[in-house]
Amino acid sequence: MREERNVKTVVFDLDGTLYDKRGLAGRMVRRLWWCLPLLAAERLARRNAHYVQFASEEEFFAFFFASMARGHWWTASIAEKWYHLVYMPAMVRLISKTCKPRPEALRLLDECSQKGLQTAVYSDYGCVVQKLEALGIDPKQFDLLVSAPELGALKPSEHCARQVLEMLGAEARTTLFVGDRDDKDGASARAVGAQFLLLAPEN
Ligand SMILES: [Mg+2]
Structure with missing residues (x-):
């Protein structure tokens, strides 16, 4: 998070971001x-x-x-x-x-924890808790676990992204969305004026 500004809340995508979903x-x-x-x-x-x-x-x-x-x-x-x-x-x-967690995602989670930042997982699928547990990532470390369908749509719904911010009590300008898809996660962030960090899929 070297280039991101004044981040207080980090919203992680799950599939492809917290773990390597190739194959x-x-x-x-x-x-x-x-x-x-x-x-x-x-x-x-x-x-x-x-x-x-x-x-x-x-x-x-x-x-x-x-x-x-x-x-x-x-x-x-x-x-x-x-x-x-x-x-x-x-x-x-x-x-x-x-599947294994992505090392860069684990480093980011660690950084969030060290800095005391608020964190969330915002997924386009359900079973968020089960998937985190399957990866050995403690679901309890996050302040919010939510999927887009629970909020009535798929990414990059502006309405859903805004609801995520509201549930967290977070301001868009101090929130960083982290994801592997610019057209889903990046577009979600842009829809509400939040910052975005692309964790591009490994090749
Ligand atoms: Mg993804």
């Missing part, structure tokens, strides 16, 4: 080969939900699972069960077995 998508496909059409439907539903702001988590997921079921034999209710009972648990298990 995870391919491993998910190999693990869940028996439900590839559902995996594909999940990707499409995410794309459909981009840039749509919902009033609540319930409305977001109602749209999301209806979108997953559109044109398929399965219902939104089946998609919902698959997502919560198969897809997310498989992702957490694979993170636990095959």
Whole structure:
């Protein structure tokens, strides 16, 4: 955080930022080969939900699972069960077995702790606590754990990013968003006038 100014709060993205997620998508496909059409439907539903702001988590997921079921034999209710009972648990298990925290992220977390900065994890997916525990990162060290869908949208929703600041009681100008995606995390920061540090994916 050498170039960032007067930072009091640091908002970390999770996937790809706190851990190296290279190869995870391919491993998910190999693990869940028996439900590839559902995996594909999940990707499409995410794309459909981009840039749509919902009033609540319930409305977001109602749209999301209806979108997953559109044109398929399965219902939104089946998609919902698959997502919560198969897809997310498989992702957490694979993170636990095959992913490591990014050293630069751990250094930043350490720096935050030493400087007494307020910290948060703001993810585009759920299961934030389970993923942090799978990585051996203590969830209790953060002041806030939240996902964008809980706030009714996906990144880079301005409304959600603003809610994160409000939940933290933080000012945008003294808040630093840290993420691996400029189009999601960087855009979230810019939408509310916060600072941004790109932890670009390793090659
Ligand atoms: Mg990310």
